[in-house]
Amino acid sequence: MKLLVSAFCSLLLLPGGICRAGSAFEQLSSSGDIPVPDFPEPASAAPEGYLEASQSLPPDSDEPGFDWPARGGGMKGLEEETSFFLTANSPVTLMSSPWDASRPACELSPGAHYETTGEPSFIGEYVKVRLGSELPGCPVRGGFLPMAAVAATSAGGACELPRTVRAFLDTIAYAEGTGWHYNYIFTFATFDSYAEHPDRRICAGRLCSTAAGRYQFLTSTWKGLASALRLEDFSPPNQDRACLEIIRRAGAYKLVLNSGDRGNFSAALAKLNRIWASLPGSPYGQPTHSTAELWRVYQASHRKYP
Secondary structure, three states: OOOOOHHHOOOOOOOOHHHOOOOOOOOOOOOOOOOOOOOOOEOOOOOOOOEEOOOOOOOOOOOOOOOOOOOOOOOOOOOOOOOEEEEOOOOEEEEOOOOOOOOOEEEEOOOOEEEEOOOOEEEOOEEEEEEOOOOOOOOOOEEEEEHHHEEEEOOOOHHHOOHHHHHHHHHHHHHHOOOOOOOEEHHHEEOOOOOOOOOOOEEEOOEEEOOEOOOOEOHHHHHHHHHHHOOOOOOHHHHHHHHHHHHHHOOOHHHHHOOOOHHHHHHHHHHHOOOOOOOOOOOOOOOOOOHHHHHHHHHHHHHHOO
16 A cells, blocks of 8 residues: 655655566656655554554455465476575675675676575565575675565565566555565665564554555555465565465456556556555545556566566
8 A cells, every 4th residue: 555655756666576687677767866764663553633554455356366386486497496596687796794895795697597505585675595505706605685686586476477467566566665675664664574574553644554565565464464375474475475365356366467458457456446555546545656657667667577
């Protein structure tokens, strides 16, 4: 749902997260930097005059949805037991610590496949990996990669989806103001641990909300989805799965799958605007994006995926 104050709506964000193919879409404007204010502290109760954020989950439509692979990754030619990551088509640095530039690091090849010891995991805006073997000249075997520089991991998620569906998820993230950030909370506050939904209630701009993640799940929304889907954590791949489940329940998956047609794209937005209040036609009275604007974002994102 739309949970970010309107001053941030023009922020240009790059979607795709752990499953992007380079940049998911080009910068749409050159409006310059937008200042981000100090993050409000969580509120225990809505101050007088504030509204409580709501998110209307539809009853299950029984529409078939995406058939997720039994194990993440979905990459042809790889054994099921293989843990791996693929770098995006741009230079990427494997850092022993992203918080200390003096620590050892090494450059990885763009567009390359690397096997790992154990499944890649996630912390904040980074993918944590341990290479399956040492690389010549590289002083780092285990470390961190920016999510934006990783095209896919064996943990799965958006990289497993058809390009039309991926582009539509990018469009939702654009509308919500989160871009490729899976660790955003309402007002651009962030979190590092994906062990569970952060469940932080923040009040700002006359609105109180617990929204978190790339698709701005309220705590109550997430709990229901996590229980139904047996999701053990709030990791980026599980956020992608939960978003697809909302779309399926709303009876919009077939429209999203065929959203390369503008009529289907518009119809999908109409089915989902009670869930994400940033979408056109939403009844919640918060700022919305136009269908024309979101269609441009969708097309730009769609062109980036194979």
